[in-house]
Amino acid sequence: MNPRPLDRKKLFRVGNLSIFLIGLGFAVRANIAPDLQREVFDPLDVATSATRVGEALGATFTGFALTLLFGSALVDLVGMRRMLLFAALGYLAGSLGLLAAAAWPTAPYAVPLVFGSLLLTGLGWGAVEAASNPMVAALFPEDKTHRLNILHAWWPGGIVAGGLIGVAIGQLGLPWEWNLLLLVLPALLLAHWVWDSEFPVTERVALGVGYREMWGELWRRPLYWVFWCAMFFTAAAELAPGQWVNIALTHIAGFPGILVLTYVSALMFAMRHFAGPVARRLSSVGLLFASCLLASLGLALLSLADRALPVLAAATVWGVGVCYLWPTMLAVTAERFPRGGALALGLMGFAGGLSIQFVLPRMGAIFDEAKIAAAGGVERLATLSGAELAEVLRIASVASFQAVALVPLALLPVFGAVWVYDRRRRG
Secondary structure (H helix, E strand, O other): OOOOOOOHHHHHHHHHHHHHHHHHHHHHHHHHHHHHHHHHHOOOOOOOHHHHHHHHHHHHHHHHHHHHHHHHHHHHHHOHHHHHHHHHHHHHHHHHHHHHHHHOOOOOOHHHHHHHHHHHHHHHHHHHHHHHHHHHHHHOOOOHHHHHHHHHHHHHHHHHHHHHHHHHHHHOOOOOOHHHHOOHHHHHHHHHHHHOOOOOOOHHHHOOOOHHHHHHHHHOOHHHHHHHHHHHHHHHHHHHHHHHHHHHHHHHHOOOHHHHHHHHHHHHHHHHHHHHHHHHHHOHHHHHHHHHHHHHHHHHHHHHOOOHHHHHHHHHHHHHHHOOHHHHHHHHHHHHOHHHHHHHHHHHHHHHHHHHHHHHHHHHHHHHHHHHHHHOOHHHHHHOOHHHHHHHHHHHHHHHHHHHOOOHHHHHHHHHHHHHHHHHHHO
16 A cells, blocks of 8 residues: 655644644743742742752753654654654643642652653653654755744744743733643644654655664764754753743843743744745855854843843844754754754754753852852842842842853854855855
């Protein structure tokens, strides 16, 4: 019996929904991070609660990185369908686990359950990236940069939806746990669409490249590992501040930081649909260079802004900067190293996830150190309230953003050198 013909439009919708789901999950975690800190970690130790919530959020990125590390190497054996079904299951199980922890926040198992549930959602996130990126690269080999950017436009699309609904939940005085219910319906819809679809083979399989040759392709190409190391920094510039923004900007700007994340995500959703023309004008690597420059400037400005309009202006610069980083890093990989297949793309995502696992707890630690220093010690911090406490938290938030603003600057010489080399070679 012959397999059904591939429906590129339907499969692209499947990819878009899967990316929308992980963006929605990102917004949900940003929404509930202050609640987890207040109800689960503050009762344990208020002096280290920001570090603990950063570690818990980092567990998501650990699961993401682990699935990409192993799933990308095995996606041809496991199949894209099974990977995406596993993703839907991870989001469902993770949401239910967090709901259970929220119901009994002071129980002995609450903290392990929070970590385990966030790890499960991270595993689902990684499964989405392990399957959807090579799927789109195989479906549209002639237009990878543009299509991968459109695919990943649905990441900020999910953040916009989750952010706005989260704000509505707060304004209506509903329990914060309602945020977790947002993930159930799209996860079930994804499972239904995936079950009923026929999926392509990856580019590596289509080219007839074996596993041994796939690994050899990467080890023989040192430039791949330059980009792989760069992914640590590009991911840190985008994802770590995005996951931290609700905690930090709420103290800096005096209004819910999730609104800033929602605004930036809407900007990114629109801009990623125009990635093709921009990349053709600058080249993919030139686009990465410009993005890092703007990302660093935007993060520095965010740390200095203290009112609504300056915060929105700084967030615009940061959003324009980080907009193209993740999908363009994947597109550069798919364009330059097609024989590396899903493994090349998956290892890139693994680097990004591993980066956030270290950066988020570090941002939390910087926050804790700064608030203790600003308060004049742990004992003094425990006695603060009202305007004094708000000022201490504002100072700590500024410190956490100033630290991460340095990250994308380190990539300017790297992308600049590759950009100049490419232009000279073409010339």
